[in-house]
Amino acid sequence: MYKIGIDVGGTNTDAVILDGQLNLVHSIKIPTTEDIQTGIAKAMRQVLAESGIDRGKVTHAMLGTTQCTNAIVERKKLAKVGILRLGYPATASVLPYTAWPKDLIASLSETYGLVKGGYEYDGQPLTELDEEEIKSVVKSWQGKVQAIAIVGVFSSLKNEQELRVKELVEEVLGNEIPISVSSTIGSVGLIERENATILNAALHEVIQITSNGFEQALIKENIHHAEVYLCQNDGTLMSLNYARQFPILTIACGPTNSIRGASYLAKLKDAVVLDVGGTTSDIGVLVDGFPRESSLAVDVGGVRTNFRMPDIVSIGLGGGSLVRQAQDGTITVGPDSVGYRITEEALVFGGNQLTTTDIAVRLGHATIGNPELVAHIDQNFAEKAYQKVADMVGEAIDKMKTSATDVTVVLVGGGSVIIPEDIIGVKELIRNENGGVANAIGASIAQISGQYEQIYIYAKTERSDCLEDAQNKATEQALLAGAIKETIELVEVEEIPLAYHPENATRLRVKVVGKMA
Structure with a gap:
């Protein structure tokens, strides 16, 4: 039994194979291609060929990818979205797409309908749904939109209207059109939740291409019976069908894969993780694994959103970051980088760009490329540049700390060779020989999760009943994502009272995890 894990970064695409006991069998790292799909297929082909394993014994395949993030950032391959907001006339003063970048709006088409519906903060209807109105609006969109986003006022408290509108849309447009329902995606806050729902709907085509491409790549490598998963941004996995419903959950899955991989390699459940790539460094925090x-x-x-995201600080520091000295002697590092072109442009590889990797090699902290090509770099300059790297990392780590106490930091990522041992605020810096592929390892070892969030009114319903209801709904999400029912367990409960509510309303968030099928 073997597992394949692939993680696509901005600079490198990593692939690993783990055996049934989660021991690392083989790993590879190749430059990320402009056509990300090609890089995924190449990485899979190479790791399988070099490992020599029996492909018929591959039981699971996991992919962490940046494609949904890239689609939003680059404004490419996004679906045309029709937005149904339930809240007219109460919300007419702030229209959908308010404060969005104009080029992103142009990619999605400015198609929306403000219709009757929505709830007050206490669960009472703002106005009743007008089903004929909704059908009329949706019918006018036929042939103009490729996905639908349904958003109701205070649907995080009560979502019956949203679910009914989903049924009405399917009556008009059929069951094939992808529909995103805001109460299943975002949190409290109409505009931010609406924004997240629109983006989720817009990513429909991207996730289809990604998931279908991954399946085809496996088939081409004669892997026909593996369970296939995509990585979520909470460090867990989801089935392809679940990912096709919630593609937005793949955003920022790369850093969380690294954090989970770091936890596994260092055998720690609580620590700060520093993941150094070719262009950026991501700092995250492990809490109970x-x-x-x-x-x-x-x-x-x-676009401002409020869906689930990891707490990550990113800085423009990586193995390919450019190092410069200003006329006044000040040394700068990054944020620009040679990225995946490091093997062509860095000095140690015969290029003409001075990078942080060149500095580390010059000072004897790394053995990469040809050290003779950086021997001319002034020792004093190199030491100052190295100290600049330490200062940047120390400042970023300090932002993630919750106390003044020095912390343990697990160092991973392909660019980790550039990080000095002595960093202010760090009591121990843990390195691992397999840290360069921690992201792919994190993808391979992850569990399946389910999460549910809703506002409950404790004055009307017993707290214990609310907790049970939320846990049951989180469990349903985990089952949809591919978890085995008998293995699902509660790992997190968060309760946030809403101070302005007269009936002890509380925002309750529950998370469960289970083993993959």
Whole structure:
């Protein structure tokens, strides 16, 4: 029994094979291709060929990919979205797409309908649904939109209207059109939840291409019976069918894969993780073996959203970051980088760009390329540049700490050779020989998760009943994502009282995890 894990980064695509006991059998790292799909297929082919394993014994294949993130950032391959907002006339003063980048709006088509519906903060209807109105609006969109986003006021408290509107849309447009329902995606806050739902709907075509391409790549390598998963941004996995419903959950899965992989390699459940790539470094926090989740609204491609995202700080520092000295003697590192072209452009590989990797080789901290090609670099300059790297990392780690106490840091990523041993605020820096492929390892060892969030009114329903309801619904999500029912267990409960509510309303979030099928 073997598992294949592939993780696509901005600079490198990593692939690993683990055996049934989760021991690393083989790993490879290749430059990420402009056509990401080609790089995935190449990495899979190479790791299988070099390992020599029996392909018939591959039981699971996992992919962590940046394609959904790239689609939003590059404004490419996004579906035309029709937005149904249930909340007229109460929300007419702030229209959909408010504060969105204009080029992104142009990619999605400015098609929306403000219709009656929505709830008050106490669960009472703002206005009743007008089903004929909804059918009329949706019918006018036939042939103009490729996906639908349904968003209701306070649907995080009560989502019956959203679910009914979904049924009405399917009556008009059929069951084939992808529909995103906001109560299953975002949190409290109409505009941010609406934004996340629109983006989820827009990623329909991208996730289809990604998932179908991964399946085809496996078939071409004579792997026909493996269970196939995509990585989520909470450090867990989801089935392809689940990913096709919620593609937005793949955004930022790369850093969380690295955090989970770091946990596995260092055998720690609580630590700070520093993942150094070719262009950027990501700092995250392990809490009981899983990435800490952000409590803030998150910007995705210039759009403010409130769906689940990991708490990550990214800085423009990587193995390919350019090192320069200003006229006043000041040394700068990054944020620009040679990225995946490092083997062509860095000095140690015969190029003409001075990078952080060149500095590490010059000081004897790394054995990469040809050291003679950087021997001319002034020792004093190199030491100052190396200290600049240490200062940048120390400052970023400090932002992630919750106390002044020095922390343990697990160092992973292909660019980790550039990181100095002595960093302010760090009591121990843990390196691992397989840290360069921690992201792919994290993809391979992950479990299946389910998460549910809703506002419950404890004055009307017993707290224990609310917890049970939320856990049951989180379990349903885990089962849909591919978990084995008997292995599902509760791992996280978060309760946040809403101070302004007169009836003890509480935002309850529950997370469960289970083993993959």
